[in-house]
Amino acid sequence: MKRIEVLGTGGPDTMVLAEAPEPELRPGEVLIRVAAAGVNRPDVQQRKGLYPPPPEASPILGLDVAGVVVRTAVGVLWPPVGMAVCALANGGGYAELCAVPAVQCMPVPKGFGFVEAASLPEVFFTAWNNVIMLGRLAEGESLLVQGGTSGVGLAAIQIAKVLRGSVVLATAGSAEKCRVCLEYGADAAIDYRAEDFSVRVRELTQGRGVDVVLDGQAGPYTDKELGLLAPDGRVVLIASHLGAMAEVNVRDIVRRRLTLTGSTLRPRPPVYKGRIARALVEDVWPRLAEGSIRTRIHATVPLADVAAAHAMLEAGEQIGKVVLIVDPALVTAGPG
Known part of the structure; x- marks a missing residue:
């Protein structure tokens, strides 16, 4: 062959x-x-x-x-x-x-x-494993998808929106990619090259934050994402493209009952x-x-x-x- x-x-x-x-x-x-x-x-x-x-x-x-x-x-x-x-x-x-x-x-x-x-297969298996099984996204909870126009990102947006009725926020690297995120069901899309995604997420959620973050960047993003979680929120990492190491506020994790997890399928x-x-x-x-x-x-x-x-x-x-x-x-x- x-x-x-x-x-x-x-x-x-x-x-x-x-x-x-x-x-x-x-x-x-x-x-x-x-x-x-x-x-x-x-x-x-x-x-x-x-x-x-x-x-x-x-x-x-x-x-x-x-x-x-x-x-x-x-x-x-x-x-x-x-x-x-x-x-x-x-x-x-x-x-x-x-x-x-x-x-x-x-x-x-x-x-x-x-x-x-x-x-x-790969994108829907990955999205299901991380958003539903590890992220435990429940009916009506909110989700932030970092990199919304990747295959996994588009799958995650749709699973959350269609099957859980979630408010879905997504980040992407251009106006065109943001448009596609919205087309596939995101309630808001943030061009991370044009604005600080963490500031915009806080604005969009009136300061509450989101219940689940799906991210493949890690590194310096990690503590930012933990800071964007609502109480009992979960950050799920599927890669570490921005770096294998991160400094995080452990007291905040304990105080607000946050979860930081990850997976390789x-x-x-x-x-x-x-x-x-x-x-x-x-x-x-x-x-x-x-x-x-x-x-x-x-x-x-x-x-x-x-x-x-x-x-x-x-x-x-x-x-x-x-x-x-x-x-x-x-x-x-x-x-x-």
Whole structure:
């Protein structure tokens, strides 16, 4: 099969198209003929040597795929061979064939093609895990999403708005990105390049603050975000792009009963990810089918041109997801 190989750590030009043997199925897995694969920031970090895969994971880049099941391990009853699925992979998505735990597979939402379906798993798994499970966002609570036009950001905005009736504030790096945040359900969007987001959040909440913050920056943002929480509020970190260290006011955390937490989903076992998959299919997939929750595709790129896709993410150009076309014929044929 064809796959993307990374020739040492470095820039996008370290990735080349190469031949590799087909993946061997482990117990509980299915083999997917990949039509399209999502491109995510963890892929960029792994390419740079900053986010090594777990020991049992495929070293091939790629965390979400859409395609057709072509083989199942002994004892796997669902999804069956021939079914169109999208899935959160533990790695291996930048390839013609990808082995995935069966419990991490989901049906392609009604009305979706493979490109749209490939844009869903990583961002909606991440948003659900951090906003709903770790952030414990309750009905009517408020949410601040840092980086609202990332794939995770747009997923989080919509989950909070549609499923929890939340007041959602979002930050973004341009007027155009702020407009997209509003289009996808944010009640207010703050251009962090033009104004201090912390001052604006206090104004928008009349000084109360928000119940949950979802952030991938960390570093100096961390204490600011804790200061923006209402009593019993939660800051959930999904990355640390601005720095691994932060100085925080511990007395304020204790006095106002705040929670500072974070997560990486990739090392979690399939049983944990399977819980999220079931929740998404039950609560989010019907909204995707009816159009009240949407995905946004920034660009599609042929697998051989993967360097261009990574360059988009590194430049911060994308609004929504960048998707690799792995099998053009299967993409054109559609899920059937």
